Amino acid sequence: MKRLMILVLGLSLIFMVGCFHKQNSNNDNLWDNMGGGLEGSNTDESKLSINDIILPTNVINLDVEKLDDSLDNAIAIDLDNLEMNKDYYTFQNDLLTITQAGIYELKGNLNGAILVNGDLDTTRIILNNVTISTKDNQSCAALTFSKTNHLRILTVYDNSVNVLKDSIGDDENGDGAVIYSKKSSLTMNGSGIIYLESLGTNTTCLKVKKFLDIIDTNINIKASNNGIKVDEGINIKNANIVITANGDGIKTDMAASSNEQAEEYAKNPYAGYIYINNSNLEITSGDDGISSNALLYIDNRRNDLIKIITNHGTPDMITETSSDNADGKALKGWWNYKSNRSNRVWCIIIIW
Numbered sequence: 001m002k003r004l005m006i007l008v009l010g011l012s013l014i015f016m017v018g019c020f021h022k023q024n025s026n027n028d029n030l031w032d033n034m035g036g037g038l039e040g041s042n043t044d045e046s047k048l049s050i051n052d053i054i055l056p057t058n059v060i061n062l063d064v065e066k067l068d069d070s071l072d073n074a075i076a077i078d079l080d081n082l083e084m085n086k087d088y089y090t091f092q093n094d095l096l097t098i099t100q101a102g103i104y105e106l107k108g109n110l111n112g113a114i115l116v117n118g119d120l121d122t123t124r125i126i127l128n129n130v131t132i133s134t135k136d137n138q139s140c141a142a143l144t145f146s147k148t149n150h151l152r153i154l155t156v157y158d159n160s161v162n163v164l165k166d167s168i169g170d171d172e173n174g175d176g177a178v179i180y181s182k183k184s185s186l187t188m189n190g191s192g193i194i195y196l197e198s199l200g201t202n203t204t205c206l207k208v209k210k211f212l213d214i215i216d217t218n219i220n221i222k223a224s225n226n227g228i229k230v231d232e233g234i235n236i237k238n239a240n241i242v243i244t245a246n247g248d249g250i251k252t253d254m255a256a257s258s259n260e261q262a263e264e265y266a267k268n269p270y271a272g273y274i275y276i277n278n279s280n281l282e283i284t285s286g287d288d289g290i291s292s293n294a295l296l297y298i299d300n301r302r303n304d305l306i307k308i309i310t311n312h313g314t315p316d317m318i319t320e321t322s323s324d325n326a327d328g329k330a331l332k333g334w335w336n337y338k339s340n341r342s343n344r345v346w347c348i349i350i351i352w
Contacts, residue, residue: 067215069155069190071105074126079108094135098123101150105157106130113138118146118184124153127194133165141180141207142166148184156217160192168200176203176225185210185232193218204229204247214239226251227283232272239279249283249308250274251291270294274333280304286311289330296333 075088082091088100094112098104101121106114109131116123125143132142142164145152156162166178178196179186186208196205196219204226206212206219212230218240221227227243228234228250243249252272256262265271272293278301283289289308290296298306308330 067153067187067189068124069158069216071126071128071157072103074103074105076105076107079106079110079130079132081108082110094138095140098125111135113140114143115140116143116145116152118148118182120148120150122151122153124155126155126157126190127160127162127192128157129160129162131163133163134167136167139168141177143179145181145184145186147182147209150184151187152181152184153187153189154179156188156190156192156194158191160190162192162194163197164194165197166200166203166205176200177207178203178205179207181208181210181212183209185212187213187215188217188219189213189215191216191218193220195220195222197222198224200224205245211235213237214241221245223247227285229253230272231255233270234274235277236275236279236281237277241279241281241283243281243283243285245284246286248288248291249285250281251288252293254293265293268294273297276300276306278304280306282307284309287328288332291329291332294333296331298331 077089077096079096082089082096084091088098088102088104090097090099094110096110096112096114098114098116098120101123103124103126105126105128107128107130111133113134114125114132116125134140134142143154164178166176168176176198178198194217198205202225203223205221205223206228207226208230210231211233212228213235214237215235216238219242221241221243223243223245225245226247226249227245229248230252231254232252234250234252241250252274254265254272256265273295274290274292274297275295276298278299281290282305285308287310289310300306310328310330
């Protein structure tokens with residue numbers, strides 16, 4: 001099947017748009033400019049071949065067929081009838097803590113929060129018609145995955161409808177989120193629907209500190225700050241996502257600790273990349289629609305829809321004027337493609 005590669009320049013508010021930015025000609029702080037956000041430039045499409053693009057390893061190895069979304073071997077937890085201590089969880093002060101690795105099917109309602117311990121082996125949480133809303137005195141996410149190197153999977157079970165809300169907003173540690181994967185990667189799968197809403201101030205709905213994979217899932221987000229914020233990379237495949245956010249809709253944001261590290265990130269197309277494949281996205285944002293710290297790669301079929309409406313610039317809640325906080329662009333990518341074109345940054349859209 002013939003593929004058509006489209007490189008679109010500049011800013012538009014609706015439908016397929018790509019933003020290509022130059023670096024500052026002066027020596028502005030690269031750390032402040034991570035995420036792109038300067039003026040656009042015309043590009044000769046013949047200078048870029050699809051063969052020049054090598055996808056990240058975890059995109060290449062993303063095998064949808066191997067991801068389990070069933071209830072097989074799952075331990076059922078009824079959120080309406082929690083006990084204080086079980087073999088595999090504790091429940092105290094409105095906090096349900098998963099204490100053993102395994103597969104857990106959650107059903108029912110919880111006015112509180114859930115924590116998955118970080119020292120557990122591979123753990124999968126299945127949401128099967130749940131409603132979780134944090135209490136006003138809980139400065140934590142509705143669902144938190146603690147720091148770990150082990151696999152964490154969140155399955156939105158087929159035909160289920162799930163609602164997660166955060167009520168208090170960002171705390172002094174910046175942990176405000178509805179779902180928060182702390183210094184760990186998260187895979188979301190399952191063909192049910194999940195509604196995420198941040199009711200508190202300055203809260204991101206879905207925050208992941210490493211990599212986020214979203215496969216086959218239907219997500220509806222209403223965020224007081226960013227819709228989805230991830231550090232190291234995002235893979236979205238066969239998903240349907242609707243986002244209304246006061247900040248950015250979807251963003252990656254590598255946290256460089258120095259100018260030297262920021263310069264390293266700027267040369268790496270995978271340091272905060274976003275890859276979107278065969279997915280429908282509808283985003284209404286106060287600031288950027290989709291903002292990548294590196295390569296932004298969209299590989300969609302002709303009947304897939306990406307619709308983005310931005311607020312013509314920054315929302316009222318943002319007072320900072322750095323490039324990452326004051327753009328209001330539909331799509332934004334930031335990547336020094338090759339050393340001999342180090343002033344070029346690429347945003348790639350493929351339709352087939």
